[in-house]
Amino acid sequence: MDLTRTPEEEDFRARLRTWLARELPTLPPRPDPLDWPARRAYDMDWQHRLHRAGYAGLHWPRDAGGQGATPTQHLIFLEETEAAGAPYVGAGFVGLLHAGPTIAAEGTPEQRARWLPPILRGDQVWCQGFSEPDAGSDLASLRTRAVRDGDHYVVTGSKIWTSHAEVADWCELLVRTDPDAPRHRGLTWLALPMDAPGVTVRPLRTLAGSTEFAEVFLDEVRVPVTHRVGDENDGWRVTMVTLSFERGTAFVGEVVACRRTLRLLAQHARKTGRWDDAVLRRRLGRLNAEFTALWRLIQWNVSEAAHGLRNGGTGVPAENGSLFKLRYSHARQELYEVAAAALGPDALDLTQEWTRERLSSLSYTIAAGTSQIQHTILAERVLGLPKGR
Amino acid sequence: MDFRLTDDQEALRRGMRQLLDRRFGPTALHQAADPLAHHAPSEDLARLWRQLGEAGLFSLRADESAGGVGLGLPEAVLVFEEAGRALLPGPLVATHLAGGWGLVPGAAEGRAVVTAMDAGPPSSGLTSPPAGAVPDNTLVEHLEAADAVLVVGDGEVRLLETTGSDLDETVKDSEQADNLPAAAPVRSVDPLSPLHRVTDRPSPGSRTAAENRQGGLRNGLQGRRRGVEGMRKGLEEGAAREVGEGLGERLPTVDADVLRREAGVLTAAQQLGSAHRTLELAVGYAREREQFGRPIGTFQAVQHLCAGMLVRAETARSAVYAAAATREDEEMCAAKLLADEAATSNARDCLQVFGGMGFTWEAEVHLHLKRAWLRAEQWVTSVAAEEKLATALL
Ligand SMILES: Cc1cc2nc3c(=O)[nH]c(=O)nc-3n(C[C@H](O)[C@H](O)[C@H](O)COP(=O)(O)OP(=O)(O)OC[C@H]3O[C@@H](n4cnc5c(N)ncnc54)[C@H](O)[C@@H]3O)c2cc1C
Numbered sequence: 063m064d065l066t067r068t069p070e071e072e073d074f075r076a077r078l079r080t081w082l083a084r085e086l087p088t089l090p091p092r093p094d095p096l097d098w099p100a101r102r103a104y105d106m107d108w109q110h111r112l113h114r115a116g117y118a119g120l121h122w123p124r125d126a127g128g129q130g131a132t133p134t135q136h137l138i139f140l141e142e143t144e145a146a147g148a149p150y151v152g153a154g155f156v157g158l159l160h161a162g163p164t165i166a167a168e169g170t171p172e173q174r175a176r177w178l179p180p181i182l183r184g185d186q187v188w189c190q191g192f193s194e195p196d197a198g199s200d201l202a203s204l205r206t207r208a209v210r211d212g213d214h215y216v217v218t219g220s221k222i223w224t225s226h227a228e229v230a231d232w233c234e235l236l237v238r239t240d241p242d243a244p245r246h247r248g249l250t251w252l253a254l255p256m257d258a259p260g261v262t263v264r265p266l267r268t269l270a271g272s273t274e275f276a277e278v279f280l281d282e283v284r285v286p287v288t289h290r291v292g293d294e295n296d297g298w299r300v301t302m303v304t305l306s307f308e309r310g311t312a313f314v315g316e317v318v319a320c321r322r323t324l325r326l327l328a329q330h331a332r333k334t335g336r337w338d339d340a341v342l343r344r345r346l347g348r349l350n351a352e353f354t355a356l357w358r359l360i361q362w363n364v365s366e367a368a369h370g371l372r373n374g375g376t377g378v379p380a381e382n383g384s385l386f387k388l389r390y391s392h393a394r395q396e397l398y399e400v401a402a403a404a405l406g407p408d409a410l411d412l413t414q415e416w417t418r419e420r421l422s423s424l425s426y427t428i429a430a431g432t433s434q435i436q437h438t439i440l441a442e443r444v445l446g447l448p449k450g451r
Numbered sequence: 452m453d454f455r456l457t458d459d460q461e462a463l464r465r466g467m468r469q470l471l472d473r474r475f476g477p478t479a480l481h482q483a484a485d486p487l488a489h490h491a492p493s494e495d496l497a498r499l500w501r502q503l504g505e506a507g508l509f510s511l512r513a514d515e516s517a518g519g520v521g522l523g524l525p526e527a528v529l530v531f532e533e534a535g536r537a538l539l540p541g542p543l544v545a546t547h548l549a550g551g552w553g554l555v556p557g558a559a560e561g562r563a564v565v566t567a568m569d570a571g572p573p574s575s576g577l578t579s580p581p582a583g584a585v586p587d588n589t590l591v592e593h594l595e596a597a598d599a600v601l602v603v604g605d606g607e608v609r610l611l612e613t614t615g616s617d618l619d620e621t622v623k624d625s626e627q628a629d630n631l632p633a634a635a636p637v638r639s640v641d642p643l644s645p646l647h648r649v650t651d652r653p654s655p656g657s658r659t660a661a662e663n664r665q666g667g668l669r670n671g672l673q674g675r676r677r678g679v680e681g682m683r684k685g686l687e688e689g690a691a692r693e694v695g696e697g698l699g700e701r702l703p704t705v706d707a708d709v710l711r712r713e714a715g716v717l718t719a720a721q722q723l724g725s726a727h728r729t730l731e732l733a734v735g736y737a738r739e740r741e742q743f744g745r746p747i748g749t750f751q752a753v754q755h756l757c758a759g760m761l762v763r764a765e766t767a768r769s770a771v772y773a774a775a776a777t778r779e780d781e782e783m784c785a786a787k788l789l790a791d792e793a794a795t796s797n798a799r800d801c802l803q804v805f806g807g808m809g810f811t812w813e814a815e816v817h818l819h820l821k822r823a824w825l826r827a828e829q830w831v832t833s834v835a836a837e838e839k840l841a842t843a844l845l
Pocket of ligand 1: 189190191192193194195197198199200222223224225226275425428429430431432433434435438751
């Protein structure tokens with residue numbers, strides 16, 4: 063139960079702070095939130111700067127191109143970048159936070175050397191092609207087919223809700239390679255280049271008005287067998303690795319951001335006089351407890367993962383990443399409900415950032431596995447309750 | 452940073468669990484809660500206290516030079532978590548604080564039972580009592596069994612004895628003797644936690660202010676003397692301690708805020724232990740109990756109740772451990788708030804999973820719920836915690 067920081071870690075913080083103070087004023091103006099190509103350019107520029115300064119892939123293992131930093135340094139990085147108002151991963155989300163870590167954990171040395179450096183440099187954007195129109199929560203029922211043809215797979219089918227597909231270079235794609243095997247045993251994880259012939263992207267508009275996600279149609283797309291991560295028909299296991307990163311660690315940086323928003327909200331309420339409303343005040347207080355605890359939960363999970371790594375483990379977050387994901391997605395929604403209460407009628411004004419965030423927070427209990435699915439995972443896999451039917 | 456427990460901490464937790472299994476296992480719990488059994492609560496508690504004292508529960512954090520174990524707040528939290536899990540009764544937190552800080556002779560060894568009153572700053576909206584007084588309606592647990600009462604006030608800590616002592620003369624002479632509280636018994640919702648309500652005003656069952664003046668709190672009680680020789684001696688020697696200003700003896704060696712913060716964390720730890728216990732009970736029952744030809748744990752509605760309990764308990768755990776490790780006020784408020792919620796809501800959901808069985812006296816779950824309600828009212832309540840955490844955002 064040690065939450066202290068070493069002098070080296072404090073030193074790291076000081077250097078990072080100095081760098082941020084120098085770098086941030088030189089950033090270009092923030093792009094229009096609805097302009098995805100502009101957002102991609104902005105987010106990749108930031109990643110490029112991080113890479114130049116040696117902050118890219120901070121906590122990734124060295125043999126994956128990372129800096130091998132301690133988990134504490136990684137958390138300090140998140141705290142400091144957020145406090146300084148630095149950009150967030152944005153379009154780099156999939157590549158940096160779950161496709162990349164999956165390749166680092168499961169890929170061959172050639173695959174790591176090929177795909178990881180461009181992710182870290184901010185040259186390439188990844189997206190996630192798991193969900194299909196008929197396979198959402200029941201992901202293992204997916205039907206996109208991949209048929210082996212020499213040293214290629216020929217892939218046909220369609221994906222949906224693919225975030226950032228419009229601006230992505232690569233896609234982590236889950237396909238069915240053996241239609242006769244039991245559902246979970248016939249799947250394979252592939253890296254698909256989005257510019258391959260036969261790939262069509264049709265943007266979908268979210269309820270927030272953004273073309274953040276898309277449908278992706280695959281018509282006899284040829285993907286080299288060397289693009290397969292893990293064994294053929296072992297894709298479900300690899301997918302569990304991806305989802306562990308997505309649920310367990312990908313949202314960690316957002317928690318720091320939420321804590322900052324919470325402070326801004328309190329200050330806003332104070333300015334407008336809504337602070338005198340005890341109900342609002344107490345909701346803010348409770349959210350403070352909530353996000354304080356979530357931050358501590360992250361430290362706990364990170365400590366467990368780091369311990370695993372030191373002992374020859376994989377560093378893949380444990381199943382109770384679902385626990386964090388579940389609690390966090392509800393906390394985030396409550397945060398923006400409270401924001402609306404603090405804004406009053408301004409909550410109806412779409413030019414207010416918190417109004418837009420309130421809309422986008424609605425996806426948190428759905429994306430990356432719905433809250434109902436997370437509950438079932440915890441009940442069956444963590445608590446060991448008998449499988450439901 | 453490595454948030455995980457050390458091997459020593461794990462061993463301490465295991466040891467405490469084994470000890471409590473022997474000293475206060477499920478059978479003892481059921482006996483203690485049996486409404487038909489003959490009880491002598493004060494004597495039972497005194498016996499239990501000596502056993503716990505021998506095991507080091509109250510001297511855990513006292514300096515080794517003073518005969519203590521010399522461990523820290525994180526270790527105490529693990530021990531109190533186990534206590535909460537076993538529903539160990541009694542004013543554990545108050546006696547532990549009195550023992551650890553050397554406030555009451557005999558407390559560290561379990562020879563003196565020490566309870567406490569939180570007479571701290573009121574949460575907003577409530578009127579403030581006069582300086583040095585205990586707010587009306589403050590509840591005290593196990594007062595009859597107690598040898599001394601710690602009054603943790605707004606910026607100061609005082610000590611009241613429950614029986615005649617050297618304090619009497621001082622008190623009689625004091626101009627503010629009217630501030631002395633009387634205490635009336637309350638029919639406690641928790642069968643294992645007898646309660647008294649403090650009141651300044653004469654009310655049925657309590658003594659008048661005039662009678663109070665004769666001897667302070669002790670006159671409002673039918674307190675019994677036990678094992679307090681050491682305490683009296685200590686008080687006579689206590690040259691460093693100030694006496695006066697109406698409400699018992701002031702203890703200048705300890706900071707009220709520090710004491711309240713520690714009390715909050717240790718109370719939260721008990722709530723955490725209870726929350727994990729009710730989760731375990733619910734999961735166990737969901738696996739065994741069959742309806743519609745299969746275990747009820749296969750029903751998603753039941754599974755999701757259990758998963759929700761897990762999330763509450765684990766979130767509270769990170770907050771409580773962090774509060775123990777950092778000792779910061781904000782962390783403590785978060786810990787207490789989330790642990791209170793975990794304990795009360797988990798007991799409610801556990802009761803639901805148990806169905807009709809959950810509504811019986813025989814099932815353990817009601818004892819958890821009632822104790823959780825009680826602990827939620829102690830030290831930092833949700834209003835106080837939320838207000839403090841809100842203000843901390845500014
Ligand atoms: C903003 C956003 C971004 C996304 N980005 C991506 C992406 O980049 N890549 C990708 O592959 N996917 C993405 N998704 C898809 C997401 O993973 C799915 O939406 C999600 O898994 C739910 O699937 P579904 O939409 O088909 O809902 P359904 O599975 O049809 O669920 C509908 C409702 O039924 C409930 N339900 C379903 N099955 C059960 C069950 N067994 N028990 C209890 N309740 C059940 C669900 O909880 C939900 O309430 C994204 C989604 C959103 C909203």
